[in-house]
Amino acid sequence: MSGTRDTVTLTIRAAEAGPGRFTIEVQNSGAEANSRSRNGKPDGTGVGLTNVCQRLEARFGSSAKCEFGPTADGGYRVFLTLPLDRSDG
Numbered sequence: 001m002s003g004t005r006d007t008v009t010l011t012i013r014a015a016e017a018g019p020g021r022f023t024i025e026v027q028n029s030g031a032e033a034n035s036r037s038r039n040g041k042p043d044g045t046g047v048g049l050t051n052v053c054q055r056l057e058a059r060f061g062s063s064a065k066c067e068f069g070p071t072a073d074g075g076y077r078v079f080l081t082l083p084l085d086r087s088d089g
Contacts, residue, residue: 009028010026010027011027012024013025021063021082021083022081022082022084023079023080023081024080024082025077025078025079026077026078027076027078028076029073029074029075030075049066049068049078056080063083064080064082066080
């Protein structure tokens with residue numbers, strides 16, 4: 001079931017971020033307001049993205065960075081920085 005019938009814009013960006021690193025950013029518009037259940041509390045438990053961040057840290061250590069949270073315009077943003085391996089194997 002969708003949390004809203006309003007138009008929500010999803011933006012995905014990936015870019016090289018200097019030698020040996022790249023970033024992935026996923027952002028949507030209006031997610032904060034639309035992620036509430038009928039009782040006004042968030043639908044999710046907050047475990048999913050925390051789990052992703054913990055797994056990236058376990059795999060890549062300090063080479064990975066994971067940030068997420070609401071944006072000033074009421075949306076939500078996830079920003080990952082990861083090591084970039086250009087080897088063919």
